Amino acid sequence: MEEILLKNCKLILDAMRLRKNQDILIREGTIEEINEGLSTSGISIDCKNLLVIPCFFNGHTHSPMSLLRGIAEDLPLHKWLEEKVWPLEKKLSAEQMYIGAKLSGMEMLKSGFSGCADMYFNMDYVAKAFIELNFRGVLCEGIFDFFDKSETDKKAKIALNMHKRLNSLNSKLIKSSFGPHATYTCSRELLEIIAEYSLEYNSLVQIHVAETIEEQNQCIERYGIREVELLDEVGLCNERCVYAHGNWFNEKEYELMRKRNAAVVQNTISNLKLASGATADLKRLISEGIRCCLGTDGPASNNSLDPFEMMKFSSLLQKHIHKDPSVLSSKDIFRLATYEAYKIFYPELKGGLIEKSYVADLALYDLNEIRMKPLILDDGQHIINHLVYSCSGMKAKYVIVNGEISVFDYKLAKENEDEIIKKFEKAFEDLIINF
Ligand SMILES: [Zn+2]
Incomplete structure (x- = not known):
């Protein structure tokens, strides 16, 4: 070097x-x-x-989704996922995901991101794209069993195999993590297995949490408790866990995250665009001492991977929801996009x-x-x-x-x-x- x-x-x-x-x-x-x-x-x-x-660090994205950018707009999250995104994703080959990740990596790098936390499929292909660009990735294979018991072990195995494959690359740019998609797509059993893996391999877990009020309601209907309570019960509320979105937490959930030292990634532009709830409260997270940083979400729901827009929207939203222009200084926001993101994703490095x-x-x-x-x-x-x-x-x-x-x-x-x-x-x- x-x-x-x-x-x-x-x-x-x-x-x-x-x-x-x-x-x-x-x-x-x-x-x-x-x-x-x-x-x-x-x-x-x-x-x-x-x-x-x-450099900025992007706390949450789905890099191969650049291929889906601009093809489905102005739809609510679940309709967007079920009618557009998931059917198209089924057609995507690993090679296509590789080039999608490469375009996103190029976009992020040229704006000043050093890397991203990325959840998608065929993450060894994403790793290849990022290594070629000299770009960091905290990567996880997104998994779900949709509550089908015959799928649970299979999906857990896919996650573990990918984890091992990414680690075997032995690249300083690539860090492997686990990625159960969400509480409304993964059974309790699958979440429990991932929690065991995370402990055994001392590995980060990235999961979508409290993105919409519907998913909180589904969790209450299914288990009688809210998402963070469920995650706590299965062993996924601790210092290794990073929750993407976090729009709909209640008092008890804030308390659990604070006590267990879980982290939250705010994805303001995506939350606004999909109207999934522009209620993620950065001011509250910071004042409670809950670790948090910023993300763009995928290029199909943002649609740009731009650190400056990410910071500006995150700042403006907080001022708007608190009806107070003094809420979160620009320095606070800049710190979240740099130093705090490195602390969450690279606790073993001095970064940011x-x-x-x-x-x-x-x-x-x-x-x-x-x-x-x-x-x-x-x-x-x-x-x-x-x-x-x-x-x-x-x-x-x-x-x-x-x-x-x-x-x-x-x-x-x-x-x-x-x-x-x-x-x-x-x-x-x-x-x-x-x-
Ligand atoms: Zn996401």
Whole structure:
């Protein structure tokens, strides 16, 4: 791995502090030194008009669903899933999922995400796409048995086999986790088996929880208790569990999550778009000390994988539901999209800040961007305000993931973008012809 020197970075900003005109030396995947006048025999990049921030991490998505982007809109969640998404997904081949994941990975990388937490199928193909891009993935094979007892063991086995396969890749970019889809698609027995695996392999579990009020009602009807209570009973409410969405929690559920140290990923744009309940209360989660971060959800329900939109919508929604513009500062939101996300998904790494010995996941943006103006160079809060409220759609000039360059001068460093788009369009054509 070649050493990288980010020379004379005009601004270095993370959720803790702002520094000016410093060099950053990167060696073997980590930040070796931040100082003036550093030198290298490796790669040197002139950063004199650039802003360096820690990469964003996308806490929840379904990357191959880029193939379904824009083909089914303006429908409620369950109708959207049952009539459009699930029938089309049945037709998707592993190769198509690979190219779908690659397009999404490319979109995320170029915006400044270093990686994502991703639930889908054939995740070894997704892993291949991400490794080729030099992009991180906390991956899980999405499983469900739809309460059919003859399917339970089969699905648990699929999850375990994929877990082992992903681990055997031995890639620093790929982290394996378990992904029971939700309480309304997985039987209690299946959830219990996954809880045992999670404990045995000390592995994260990603699951959709309290996305809609209907699924809470179904859970109460089926088990007489709410979703987080059920998850607690089966062994899936603990520090290894990450709940995607979390729109409909009651007092008892907040208390359980706090006590057991479970984490929540807010997916504001998807929640708004599918009208599944724009009620996820980040302010409450933070004030209760419940770990939380932000996600985009899949490209079929967002539809862009943009960290700036993700932050802006999440902020605006909280102000709206609390009827208070002072709720959650832009700094709070920026922290959730960077530092807090790394703490949830990579507790074993030092990530999400720009400090010596932290992982070198960095995104660099041109300070001449129109949406960065006006620019008060000594005011970190001012720059974070721009990032959260005015930079939607901004692309990174350079992205470094795990100490290697993934985006160089706005282009993928390791892959040919035109080739990816050509293959993606062919895969989409084939999918639609077969539908
Ligand atoms: Zn999801």
